[in-house]
Amino acid sequence: MLRVLIADEVDKECPTRLRAAGFDVSERFEISAEELIKVVGDYEILVVRSRTKVTREVIASGKNLRLIGRVGVGLDTIDTKAAEQKGIKVINTPQMSTIAVAELVMTMMLDLVRGVHLANESMKKGLWEKKRFHGTELNGKTLGVVGLGRIGKAVAERAKSFGMKLLVYDVIVDEETLKRFGAERSATMENLLKRSDIVTIHVPLLPETRKMINAKTLAQFKTGAYLINASRGEVVDCKDLLDALKSKKLAGAALDVYENEPPKEPWEKELVAMPNVIATPHIGAQTVEAQIAGAVMIAENIINAFKPL
Numbered sequence: 001m002l003r004v005l006i007a008d009e010v011d012k013e014c015p016t017r018l019r020a021a022g023f024d025v026s027e028r029f030e031i032s033a034e035e036l037i038k039v040v041g042d043y044e045i046l047v048v049r050s051r052t053k054v055t056r057e058v059i060a061s062g063k064n065l066r067l068i069g070r071v072g073v074g075l076d077t078i079d080t081k082a083a084e085q086k087g088i089k090v091i092n093t094p095q096m097s098t099i100a101v102a103e104l105v106m107t108m109m110l111d112l113v114r115g116v117h118l119a120n121e122s123m124k125k126g127l128w129e130k131k132r133f134h135g136t137e138l139n140g141k142t143l144g145v146v147g148l149g150r151i152g153k154a155v156a157e158r159a160k161s162f163g164m165k166l167l168v169y170d171v172i173v174d175e176e177t178l179k180r181f182g183a184e185r186s187a188t189m190e191n192l193l194k195r196s197d198i199v200t201i202h203v204p205l206l207p208e209t210r211k212m213i214n215a216k217t218l219a220q221f222k223t224g225a226y227l228i229n230a231s232r233g234e235v236v237d238c239k240d241l242l243d244a245l246k247s248k249k250l251a252g253a254a255l256d257v258y259e260n261e262p263p264k265e266p267w268e269k270e271l272v273a274m275p276n277v278i279a280t281p282h283i284g285a286q287t288v289e290a291q292i293a294g295a296v297m298i299a300e301n302i303i304n305a306f307k308p309l
C-alpha cells in the first residue's frame with residue numbers, strides 16, 4: 001500500500017479520494033520542519049501547500065519518496081532540482097485558483113479607485129465623510145496586464161466587461177486571445193507602463209521577472225496610476241514601491257504577496273500601513289471553490305500517476 005503524508009491543510013476531498021483508491025493517508029497539517037525531516041522517509045508521496053518548504057534536506061530524508069504534490073501554482077517552495085536528481089516526480093494544480101485570484105484582483109481594482117476600505121473604516125468610527133470619498137470609474141480606463149497567462153486572461157476578460165481598454169505585455173504573443181478580448185499588445189513593458197491607468201502583474205517568479213517592478217520601471221508609470229500585485233512578492237521591489245507612493249508618483253497599490261510573508265522589515269510594515277495601500281495576506285487562492293478544486297485535482301493526479309498500466 002502506498003503511503004501518503006499530507007503536510008498542510010488540504011480539503012478533505014483529497015484524503016477521501018486517495019483512501020477510496022487504496023492509499024494509506026496520514027494527515028499532519030501542523031507538522032514542523034524538524035518533524036517532517038524525521039518522518040518523511042516513511043512515505044512514498046508527500047502533499048503540501050505553501051506552508052511546508054520541501055527543501056533539499058527534506059528530499060534527502062525522503063528515502064522512499066516517489067512523488068511530491070503541491071496543491072497550488074508556484075513551485076518556488078519546493079527544491080525541484082533536488083527532487084529531479086533523485087527521480088522524484090513533482091506535480092502541482094496550476095488551474096485551481098485562476099478565478100479566485102482574478103476575482104480578488106477585480107475587488108482590489110474597484111477598491112483602489114473608490115476607496116471602499118477607507119470609507120468602511122470611517123463609517124466604523126461613526127463618521128459620515130461623504131465628500132472625502134470621491135472616486136473614479138474603471139469604465140474607459142486603460143488596464144495594463146503584464147503576463148497574459150491563466151490569471152492574466154481571467155482578469156482581462158472581467159476588466160473588459162467593466163468597459164476597460166486592455167493593453168497587454170507578455171513574452172509570448174497570443175494573437176487569438178488578444179483578438180478575443182479586443183486587447184492591444186504592447187511591444188515593450190515601458191510602453192505599457194507609460195499608458196496604463198492601472199497595472200496588474202501576473203508573471204511567474206523567474207530570474208528575469210525578479211524585481212521587474214523597481215525604481216527604474218516605476219518611473220515609467222503614468223503619474224497617478226495604480227499597481228496591483230497578486231503574483232509573487234519578489235516580482236516587485238517594495239522598497240522602491242514605497243518611495244513611489246510617498247512621492248505620489250503612484251496614487252495607490254494593492255498587494256496580496258510580499259517578499260517576506262508575513263512582512264517583517266520596517267519598510268514593508270510602513271508600506272502595508274499606508275492608507276492608499278490595500279494589503280491582503282496572500283489570500284488569492286483562499287476560496288472554498290479553489291481549495292476543493294485543488295484537493296480534487298491533486299488526488300486525481302496522484303491516483304493517475306500510480307495507476308497500473
Ligand code: NAD
Pocket residue numbers: 073074094097101146147148149150151152169170171172202203204205206208209230231232256257282283284285286
Ligand atoms: P501562467 O504561467 O499561466 O502565466 C504567466 C504568464 O506570464 C505567461 O503567459 C508567460 O508567458 C508570461 N511571462 C513569463 N515571463 C514573462 C516576462 N518576463 N514578461 C512578461 N510576461 C512573462 O501563470 P498563472 O497561473 O496565470 O499565475 C500567474 C502568477 O500568479 C504566478 O506568479 C503565480 O505564482 C501567481 N499566483 C498567485 C496566487 C495568489 O494566491 N496570489 C495564486 C495563484 C497564482
